[in-house]
Amino acid sequence: MSDEKPFLNVLKNRAISGRTPPWWLMRQAGRYLPEYREIRARAGGFLDLVYHPELACDVTLQPIRRYGMSAAILFSDILVLPQALGQEVRFETGEGPKLGDLDLSRLGYKKFKEVLSPVYETVSRIRGALAEEGFHQTALIGFCGAPWTVACYMVEGGGSKEFHKVKTLAYADPEKFQALLELLTEASITYLQAQIEAGAEAIQIFDSWAGVLDEDGFRRFVIAPTKKIVQSLKQKYPEVPIIGFPRGAGTLYLPYVQETGVDGVSLDPSVSTGWAAEVLQPLCTVQGNLDPVRLMAGGDGMIRAVEKILSDLKNGPYIFNLGHGVIKETAPAQVDMLKTLLRVS
Amino acid sequence: MSDEKPFLNVLKNRAISGRTPPWWLMRQAGRYLPEYREIRARAGGFLDLVYHPELACDVTLQPIRRYGMSAAILFSDILVLPQALGQEVRFETGEGPKLGDLDLSRLGYKKFKEVLSPVYETVSRIRGALAEEGFHQTALIGFCGAPWTVACYMVEGGGSKEFHKVKTLAYADPEKFQALLELLTEASITYLQAQIEAGAEAIQIFDSWAGVLDEDGFRRFVIAPTKKIVQSLKQKYPEVPIIGFPRGAGTLYLPYVQETGVDGVSLDPSVSTGWAAEVLQPLCTVQGNLDPVRLMAGGDGMIRAVEKILSDLKNGPYIFNLGHGVIKETAPAQVDMLKTLLRVS
Numbered sequence: 001m002s003d004e005k006p007f008l009n010v011l012k013n014r015a016i017s018g019r020t021p022p023w024w025l026m027r028q029a030g031r032y033l034p035e036y037r038e039i040r041a042r043a044g045g046f047l048d049l050v051y052h053p054e055l056a057c058d059v060t061l062q063p064i065r066r067y068g069m070s071a072a073i074l075f076s077d078i079l080v081l082p083q084a085l086g087q088e089v090r091f092e093t094g095e096g097p098k099l100g101d102l103d104l105s106r107l108g109y110k111k112f113k114e115v116l117s118p119v120y121e122t123v124s125r126i127r128g129a130l131a132e133e134g135f136h137q138t139a140l141i142g143f144c145g146a147p148w149t150v151a152c153y154m155v156e157g158g159g160s161k162e163f164h165k166v167k168t169l170a171y172a173d174p175e176k177f178q179a180l181l182e183l184l185t186e187a188s189i190t191y192l193q194a195q196i197e198a199g200a201e202a203i204q205i206f207d208s209w210a211g212v213l214d215e216d217g218f219r220r221f222v223i224a225p226t227k228k229i230v231q232s233l234k235q236k237y238p239e240v241p242i243i244g245f246p247r248g249a250g251t252l253y254l255p256y257v258q259e260t261g262v263d264g265v266s267l268d269p270s271v272s273t274g275w276a277a278e279v280l281q282p283l284c285t286v287q288g289n290l291d292p293v294r295l296m297a298g299g300d301g302m303i304r305a306v307e308k309i310l311s312d313l314k315n316g317p318y319i320f321n322l323g324h325g326v327i328k329e330t331a332p333a334q335v336d337m338l339k340t341l342l343r344v345s
Numbered sequence: 346m347s348d349e350k351p352f353l354n355v356l357k358n359r360a361i362s363g364r365t366p367p368w369w370l371m372r373q374a375g376r377y378l379p380e381y382r383e384i385r386a387r388a389g390g391f392l393d394l395v396y397h398p399e400l401a402c403d404v405t406l407q408p409i410r411r412y413g414m415s416a417a418i419l420f421s422d423i424l425v426l427p428q429a430l431g432q433e434v435r436f437e438t439g440e441g442p443k444l445g446d447l448d449l450s451r452l453g454y455k456k457f458k459e460v461l462s463p464v465y466e467t468v469s470r471i472r473g474a475l476a477e478e479g480f481h482q483t484a485l486i487g488f489c490g491a492p493w494t495v496a497c498y499m500v501e502g503g504g505s506k507e508f509h510k511v512k513t514l515a516y517a518d519p520e521k522f523q524a525l526l527e528l529l530t531e532a533s534i535t536y537l538q539a540q541i542e543a544g545a546e547a548i549q550i551f552d553s554w555a556g557v558l559d560e561d562g563f564r565r566f567v568i569a570p571t572k573k574i575v576q577s578l579k580q581k582y583p584e585v586p587i588i589g590f591p592r593g594a595g596t597l598y599l600p601y602v603q604e605t606g607v608d609g610v611s612l613d614p615s616v617s618t619g620w621a622a623e624v625l626q627p628l629c630t631v632q633g634n635l636d637p638v639r640l641m642a643g644g645d646g647m648i649r650a651v652e653k654i655l656s657d658l659k660n661g662p663y664i665f666n667l668g669h670g671v672i673k674e675t676a677p678a679q680v681d682m683l684k685t686l687l688r689v690s
Contacts, residue, residue, distance in 0.1 A: 164638060214615065214668070217636070248595070251595060270560075270595050271560075275596045291512070291516075294559065296509075297513045308561065
């Protein structure tokens, strides 16, 4: 038996997970929990909560107190990075994020540390709180958005269905776009290093819009910047494992794993777990990929899907998770049901 | 040399395509063409155009007259099927489709033939017009939406970002959902048979939202109904090739091809063409997958992407296409540029 927390042991030592893998859920701290909604209402806006170390620490711990996951993940948002670099970011209720005009020449590090220091303080508080509340087996994950995905929001000015604006820029003016990606890559490295210094024990890089690119775009804008972040962090913190999540990458999950150097890869629900066991698991730890709608809908469909995932991935290094974030309409009791299926206490 | 039209020869005889494959573009008849916008304005609403055989035939031919593609595709919409079954369908300008409440017990065939007969008339007019205007090498493709994708619109009441409503129904109440899928499967078979009788020489089944399902869902709701449609059509029309397009299927393109019995598979832009050449092309004809943003953005990025696709797929049966529909902001001259790259006259 390793001394490591189970989540870290699977990532760092490629321990075989067997029938009871470590587990956590993307967006496990969120609106499906009444205690989250209570704190959220108290904090005011979403970003007020993100930048409030005491409250952000509290909501990070909420699901751990209820369910005892193997990992807690910093409560924050990927868009704090563009905000720290000087682009305006607003969250309007029920509307998703809105970003101000992008002016590359005006982005920079002048307010970077000032904006992000509450996030670092949150990380350090969470590490303390986990120990203090007796969660000695729960690891702390820090995170950022991958440069491509953050650039999507920065160029589109918010979410998008088709991402034509950012893709047109990337495909038609790769040099200008490369400058933005390089800035984001460098800023992400600084940001993640500070999270590690503050106590993050593992890192996840969320590339939610990786799937909208073609292969050439994926190699340039997803793989290359991620590889740079991984190499840079590994140089300084070789013991901190990194999970990549190029959502929707399809067959391109393989070159992503082969080339970025991530320790683990998080899979979206469309990925065949049989394929992942055969092709990805020999190369790195696999995490995922229950469809969050299965968790919300429950019943036989959820049981069957969980059993299939566990059975396909049990013979290699594996961390149970969803393939996307918990849906806000999910009943909290569904997560208890999931725990029963995972046979964790 | 085969007597067949090149598009059909590649699909039916698995002819090697080499450096100048047959080609067409999804949504080649559409808003990027000024002559389309002119007819569209004359017709009134979008559905008025769809159900107007003379005008629908004319817009189908427009791109062929300009560019001489290897295939024309019936100008229509996948939502004529729910409309013919009795669900209300409206297209509001700039908003996408809106569907009325879904009441399974009130769907049926009472007005099916009446609603769809203008579509069949359009098919027959197009076959005539292609011959009359001298496009003897251009094949005519008929199409429908796959049951899963049509069900998505019917249950969600229109487009959706996450498809939580339809997925919840499918995962939580598979029997009720199965009844809807079976109705759609049967209706699709009837609809496609009539298109073939009217002159369609090949069929494409569009499953635009196949990628939002997990593996179990994909097998039940994408593969199974598609297989049923293919088997049924093959029994009666063994000489009519069928292309499937399970957009976003990722690694699940392989079981789709293995199990549905399609003659060809259309790939979205995220699919690695190297992977497709190795894994899919030995099993069926491959079609795709230039990112439509590449076509719109042009320049070196487009040239490089086209060269890579052609080079990866030239040693097997292959049809050039986009990975998704032509974007309405695309300059028509971009398609001339594409033709030059494809070295077609």
